[in-house]
Amino acid sequence: MADTSVEIVDSPEEVSGANRIPELRLYSHTTLLYWWPVWVAGYVMALLTWLRGGTIELDQVRQEWFHPDAALGVTYVLILLLVITFTSFRFRGIYSLALALGFSTLVLLVAWLGWWDEIADVIPQLSVHMNMGFYLVFSTALMVLWLLAFFAFDRMTYYRIRPGQMTEERVIGGGERTYDARGMLVEQRGDDFFRHAILGLGSGDLKLTTSGATREEIFIPNATSANRKVKAIQRLVAVEPTV
Numbered sequence: 141m142a143d144t145s146v147e148i149v150d151s152p153e154e155v156s157g158a159n160r161i162p163e164l165r166l167y168s169h170t171t172l173l174y175w176w177p178v179w180v181a182g183y184v185m186a187l188l189t190w191l192r193g194g195t196i197e198l199d200q201v202r203q204e205w206f207h208p209d210a211a212l213g214v215t216y217v218l219i220l221l222l223v224i225t226f227t228s229f230r231f232r233g234i235y236s237l238a239l240a241l242g243f244s245t246l247v248l249l250v251a252w253l254g255w256w257d258e259i260a261d262v263i264p265q266l267s268v269h270m271n272m273g274f275y276l277v278f279s280t281a282l283m284v285l286w287l288l289a290f291f292a293f294d295r296m297t298y299y300r301i302r303p304g305q306m307t308e309e310r311v312i313g314g315g316e317r318t319y320d321a322r323g324m325l326v327e328q329r330g331d332d333f334f335r336h337a338i339l340g341l342g343s344g345d346l347k348l349t350t351s352g353a354t355r356e357e358i359f360i361p362n363a364t365s366a367n368r369k370v371k372a373i374q375r376l377v378a379v380e381p382t383v
Contacts, residue, residue: 141353164376166302166360169294172286173362174339179286181219182279182354185212189272205272211251213268216275218247226334239334299358303379306350319358323351324377328370348373 185207193207207213222243231239296311306319329345336343344366348358363369 160380162376164301164373165293165361168297169362172289172291174227174335175223175282175286175340176222178223179279179282180217182275182282185216185270186275186279188212188270189275193272197207206269210267210269211254213270215247215251216270218266223339226339230332231334256305301373301376303376306348317355319350321350321377325349325351326370326373326377328366333364336366342366344371346370
């Protein structure tokens with residue numbers, strides 16, 4: 141099931157030519173949403189390589205711009221592996237917090253003590269160096285995919301919540317499904333610390349339970365700014381629909 145975030149917008153439609161109809165839109169996002177630290181870190185590594193690196197001659201014609209410190213490449217690989225791990229698996233409750241803090245402390249401690257080069261010297265063949273071109277190309281490609289997913293592809297299907305009604309709408313293909321939003325229950329579950337608090341910047345899992353004759357549960361994992369969105373949904377569903 142795709143990951144999601146919530147966006148609040150005001151409908152341009154008006155009631156009695158005066159009051160705007162409040163509206164909530166919930167957009168489904170893939171886990172690519174949480175990969176922003178990878179392309180951000182890539183641009184930082186490219187800048188450090190440009191500022192403190194130098195050219196290395198590969199042959200008589202080609203030259204590449206590298207950073208002399210292996211810690212740069214090792215740190216980037218660790219960031220990439222960390223994001224892959226925490227976006228692929230869920231670590232519940234205190235285990236997520238302990239693992240995230242412990243791993244981060246270890247990486248920062250080793251970097252601060254300057255041990256990465258010594259560790260790399262133990263097995264020289266495994267010394268990690270990436271040129272500036274790699275950081276720029278990989279980060280740019282990942283950022284473009286991230287932007288396309290967030291602002292285009294993930295917005296093809298969404299939930300629209302208005303007083304008394306919630307609909308599932310599709311931009312391509314048309315059609316919609318309607319739910320009764322009166323008395324709808326909203327729950328927040330944010331127990332994966334690294335994914336929700338760090339990568340998601342305050343995200344959480346939401347569960348919407350509709351009322352009425354047909355009772356349905358709609359699960360929305362990884363909604364951004366979950367606490368604020370839950371309060372907004374609660375205020376909206378409490379509004380009496382205008383006839």
